[in-house]
Amino acid sequence: MSNIGRRLSQVTGLFGDGKSPDELPWNPDTTKLPLRKDLPKIPGAPDGAAWVWGKHDYIGRLNLLTPTRVKAASTEIKTGEIVPLDLPLNVPEQPGFGREKFTHTIKPLVPGIAYDDKYELNTQSGTQWDGFRHFAHIETQTFYNGTKGEDIEGPNANHKCSIHHWANHGIAGRGILLDYRSYAKANGVNYDPYTSHAITFEELQKCGKAQGIDIRPESQGGHIKVGDILLVRSGFVESYYERAPEERTKLALRGHTEGQGEAGEEQQWAGLAQEEAMVDWLHDCYFAAVAGDAPAFERWPTAAPYHLHEYILALWGMPLGEMWNLERLAEKCRERGRYTFFLTSAPANVPAGVSSHPNGTAIF
Known part of the structure; x- marks a missing residue:
């Protein structure tokens, strides 16, 4: 042709x-979608926006998790083995980016007979979904599907892009793990997850090939299906548990704006590279959601004049997960010799909520 x-x-x-x-809105069951x-x-939308599911849509690419795709994804369940994907709520014990520590209080109702407990937490302090209210397209100060700051706080606050929309829809589909940390170790790529090591698209391609996965979209002859949920293991959780508590705390307290932290030291985290090839790939695969084990998913700080968060959350409406516990999952994938599985997540049903712990589970 x-x-x-x-x-x-x-x-x-x-x-x-x-x-x-x-012609809007798009049909979420279609498999032929534009690059x-x-x-x-x-x-009225910023350039590159894919606000295509309707004027009042607040679930974005979760629309791709149709009954047809969820049923097809259920065929990934072969052995019934369950792998939870959340870290304990108190891990990391000292969150990064200046966020509050998790606190847990036992409340006795009748001592020796009945108890309650109370949690106080920042939903971004550990394993998390970044909701669409979390990060805007910076240039236009616009969140997904036209949501603005005044929709989130102030006298005209409402439920646009609230996390409860995800909870009401539900998240279930085919998960796919790219275990970059294991690939890097096997191929002499030495890096510290607590530095701004960039995981490039080319490296992810090589990682996928080593796992027997062609990471191109199915429409281009690859193995990625519309609606898949991507997980990328960078090694942060592994590295966290290898460090002494004092070192973890010191590194978490590095500044997250210029001049903060000890001697002006800035927070750095390994993650996906900010590059055109990566942006194209993340978009064109039509993932329903993406997540990783690193505190920022993308390389931090960004080396480009944009953040991947802007594209993923604000422009495309694609749920973004961070600090997921992918250690047992990677072990199970290696043991089984396959890197796809059924994945479920139950975000918190909090009207007006910004983000949530994912309560994620992989089933083999």
Whole structure:
């Protein structure tokens, strides 16, 4: 097919029913979706926005988790083995980015007979979903699907992009792990997860190949299916448990804005590289959600004039998880020789909430 023919095919035959991608809302069951470079311009939205599921949509790419896809993903359950994906609520004991520590109080009702307990926590202090209220497109100060700061706080606050929308929809689908930490160790790529080591798209391709996975979208001949949930293991959790408590605390208290921290030392974390190839891949695979074990998912601080958070959360409406416990999962994947599984998550049902612990589970 000529280049012109391919272009016309992408633009006019995306949905199998002759609809153009300019016709909104999109059908979430479709498997033929436009590349990032072919996204239609959404009136009133920043360039590159994929606000395509309806004017009042607040679940973004979770729309891709249709009954058809969830049923298909359930075929990943072969042995019934369960792998929880959340860290304990008090890990890390000293959160980064200046966040509050988790506190747990036992409340006796009738001593020796009945008790309650009370939690005080920042939902970003440990294993988490970043909700769509967490990070805006910075240039326009706009959150997913046109949500603004005044929708989140102040006298006109409402429930736009609240985390409870995710809870009401539910999260379940096919998970796929890219165990970059194991790949790096096996191939002499030595780095500290507490530094700003960039995991490039090229390296993820090599990691996938080592696992027997072609990380291209299925539409391009690869193994990534529309609606998959991507997990990337950078080694942060492994490194956290290898360090003494005093060192963990010192590193967590590094500044998160210029000039903060001991001797102006800035927080650094390994994560996905801010590069065009990575942005294209994250978009074009049409993941329902992405998550990793690192505190920022992307390389921190960013070396580019943008953050991946802006694309993932604000422009595309794709749930973003951080500090997931992928240690047992990686071990089970290596043991079973497969890196796909059924994945479920139950975010907190908190109207107006910003983020949530995922309560994530992988089932083999």
